[in-house]
Amino acid sequence: MREFAYQRAGDVAGAVAAFAAAPGARYLGGGTNLVDLMKSGVESPERLIDVRGLGLDAVEEDADGGLRIGATVTNSDLAAHPGVRRRYPALAQAVLAGASGQLRNAATVGGNLLQRVRCGYFTDVTLPCNRRVPGSGCPAVDGEHHNHAVLGWSEHCVAVHPSDLGVALAAFDAVVSYETGAGPGELAYAALYPPVGDTPHRETSLPPGALITAVSLPAAPVAARSRYRKVRERASYAFATASVAAALEVRDGVVHDVRLAFGAVASRPWRAHAAERALTGAPATARAFGAAADAELAAARPLPHNGYKVPLLRNLMVSVLTELAEEAAR
């Protein structure tokens, strides 16, 4: 590990100023991703600016039904928050489906969103990887990629975004608030991760030095009946091979409102707009759910060793929506 300096920022303005003054700085949340990557040499910041003491650790409930989640709220506190569990159950379920208790106790919301990919070539600094070293190549395309992307990838990088939390945020139109030296800004969560294209090393659309301060969720009555389901290689404590966040409102047997996002299948949590369009106004039946999944997955381009993800995702989406529809009918 390279030499680096550690400092605690006392307020948001101080954190942003410290970052601007130190080229090669990184904000530090819980450290569960950054400290790990520093050990393996993937990250070698010159300065860590610890943001846990900035007072961004509250979840606020808006009177209109939305939520504003501070960037340093721990994943455990987020999942336990009564307002989150009531208004966006899929969000709490997604957080609890990730990592382990020890890691969720340390991990922050900001760090979760900016955690880096879990591709084995990315984390091994002796190997080429376009995301880590631009232009060095992507060995995963012809190599080990059974857990890589089936949607939205480019031949320059086929890694998937690992966050579970992010899948629920994508389904519910979250907005990311940030602070820079030039003042505050906002970005739709859907736009946080730019398309991979030929620049997989450009991992976010945030301006340089931006400190994430909060993530807001607009009011969404449909989200009160929502679910996150994750498939992984063991029953607990593993990254997803595929996951679905879904919310469904049925009126008189017809889909009135629906939200759908997929995890572990693209370089960002994948909002399933085509499936949502196909379903809105359709009968709430397994058949219609399957047709909607097919509409979304028509764009899928599996790699030689991850074709299993396409039927897995289809079945997952149909079963989650079927359960939600049955519960609504009860």
Next chain:
Amino acid sequence: MRVTLTVNGRRHQADDVWEGESLLYVLRERLGLPGSKNACEQGECGSCTVRLDDVPVCSCLVAAGQAQDRDVVTVEGLADPGTGLAPVQQAFLDAGAVQCGFCTPGLLVATDDLLRHCPQPTDADIREALSGNLCRCTGYEKILDAVRLAAARSGETAGER
């Protein structure tokens, strides 16, 4: 850098700490507390679990500076020196949940935390609470027995009170 923190109720100070050291390293190599174990060093095995400001974390992924002025409880802090082993420790021994013992300190800290929040856990609660702790020896059945035993015993003492 100098790191000052409270460990098992006592103020400690470590000097000349390198920023790149983990809390786990500081505990083991600088403060003479080798109970927390160092196995994967990447958050995957839980053998380094300690309570940090009252919640269990993987101390291998906590940078030394992050621990400044914070409150740590390690496996060494579970037992009351006056009364001998903590009930969870005794239950692990009695149930035969210890083989090589490398995973045991982390499991004890995680189990202690589970039983504080959930004195009568279901098997599902136990499995989820301990899912961040890997054991390569026991096959986990004896560990589940140990947690059930600790919970049953604390239920009995609660009943006697």
